Amino acid sequence: MDDKMKKILIALIALIFVLPLAACGNTSEDAAIKENASKWHKTISDLEVVKTDKIGNNRGYIAQTMKQLKKVNKSVIQGTVYDMSKMDNLDNGAYTKVTVYVDKVISGKKSLQGKKIVLVMNGGITTTNRWYKNQNQTREANHDILVQYNEAPLPKVGSKIIGGIKPIGKTEPTVYMKTIKKNNLANTNTYDLDMPAFNFWIKDSKDKQYHLNNPKATKELKANPEMAKSIKNLTDELNQKYNN
Structure with missing residues (x-):
């Protein structure tokens, strides 16, 4: 031989x-x-589902181009929702611990690729007494509810996602940050998902392409046709490059 x-x-x-x-x-x-x-x-x-138009944690700059998306975020990732779990939520707040497997680092911290990170996302399990605290709700027996933010519904385990992330702002006195600290997530691999209403894309098993994870986005962007066109172009670009 x-x-x-x-x-x-x-x-x-x-x-x-x-x-x-x-x-x-x-x-x-x-x-x-x-x-x-x-x-x-x-x-x-x-669980009873309670829908809300509250903003939740939805801050940041609305990127309208790939260049802007990469510039305003420490990292832009493509990932898979690996797990979701209940958090100990505070009064008037509802968040969920979402564990994401990073399939690809589109820009930023390359060492995240192949790792699991945590995103604390809008919506989650809380109780009626906590959610309606000091809001003059009709009194009823305290029970668990699932709060859903209309602009940022929770993803499904197994969904594919694309979004920009940043290290969490540990000193911010918000319900969001207080919840993170209460659940001992402040010093771990937890990241802040930037602008989930207009810069967070999702692809469920039934979807052929990524789309904004905001059912109200089309209606809300009608008032700004130029922005609507730019975000559509950005969505198309992400699908062309990363919808494998």
């Missing part, structure tokens, strides 16, 4: 052992995501 044939044989043997391992790794991650999705669904399935 000549040297060329030996090299080919060695390469084939390597593939025999490596490919099953890689497939096993992917299968394991997929199974974990399915299990996490099932657990979260069971957690929220019987």
